[in-house]
Amino acid sequence: MDKEISQAVIARLPRYFRYLGELKDSGVERISSQELSRLMHVTASQIRQDFNNFGGFGQQGYGYNVEYLYSEIGKILGLDKKHHLIIIGAGNLGQALANYMNFERRGFIFTGIFDINEKLHGKMIRGMKVRPMEEMQEFVKDNNIDIAVLTIPKESAVATAEKLVGMGIKAIWNFAHVDLDVPDSVQVENVHLSDSLIKLSYMINQYEKEHDIGEEE
Ligand code: NAI
Incomplete structure (x- = not known):
């Protein structure tokens, strides 16, 4: 793989890997980018763009082969080795x-x-x-x-x-x-x-701001 992959894409791979692992375990063989998008709350175009970095993994109109995608992402993440x-x-x-x-x-x-x-x-x-x-x-x-x-x-x-x-x-x-x-x-x-907990506090704050929920003392 000669192309430099952005850190943002790499950071998203473990989550793809986790979802695909769960799909594989529950016997799902194929999944479209739309279905994966609904499941993961990521846009389908983001998914296609991310996977395009690694040659796409899919065929038009066919969807992704879950087992193949899982094992290829696993290889990229070095998880094919113990x-x-x-x-x-x-x-x-x-x-x-x-x-x-x-x-x-x-x-x-x-x-x-x-x-x-x-x-x-x-x-x-x-x-x-x-x-x-x-x-x-x-x-x-x-x-x-x-x-x-x-x-x-x-x-x-x-x-x-x-x-x-x-x-x-x-x-x-x-x-x-x-x-x-x-x-x-x-x-x-x-x-x-x-850090993750602090992020949660920020999310509460944002939600309350956006929904105009005031503080009740
Ligand atoms: P703990 O006090 O229950 O365990 C620490 C263990 O390390 C003890 O058994 C102690 O004997 C051992 N230890 C101390 N110095 C050592 C050394 N030089 N070599 C080998 N063992 C040594 O503490 P806890 O709650 O398990 O937390 C461990 C560390 O992790 C703390 O520094 C804490 O601040 C940190 N921590 C980090 C979190 C994170 O999200 N990054 C979350 C929770 C804790």
Whole structure:
């Protein structure tokens, strides 16, 4: 693929992938851009434009082949390969993520969980025991780990990320509220759940403005 695809299109692909996965699971074989548009609340022309970036995926008047589209978008997103991930920080968030099975459906294999707190060592979380940090280096090497999930306080996230880079990790899913300085060869995705919540507050505000709903104290 030689053409540069815009970040906006890339950002929309996971949502397409999710909807197509659900359609596929419920046995839908073909879908038109109009039907997909109704389902996803995106205009049909946006969908056609987005898919045109990747050669269209469809035939005029035939609609899209759901299975094919799902697997092609999966390939673009690198989801045709398996990723092995470890979670660092077995607190509330780390345990919640470890317990969320659905990532595995997308090829993200939860392989290990680590924490600095001795009291947690050996505790079983979804069939995995929490391991001490000292075991991490060898574990990363032996288990072909490519993604680390950081669910530790920001104070220790930078140093931990540095260590992970040294171990040859390919990507960090960073929940700690701090920017990580890593080489270009290491991919970082920062997650701030509060951003999403703040967006919700903005949406409430906008709706109330547009519908002239005043504040009631
Ligand atoms: P928690 O206190 O329940 O868990 C943190 C765990 O990290 C503890 O088990 C602790 O022993 C461990 N830990 C601390 N330093 C460590 C180190 N150097 N190496 C390995 N393990 C270490 O906290 P919680 O609620 O799970 O949150 C974890 C972090 O994620 C916090 O920094 C919090 O601010 C952040 N957070 C971020 C969210 C986001 O949307 N980005 C949402 C919720 C929490």
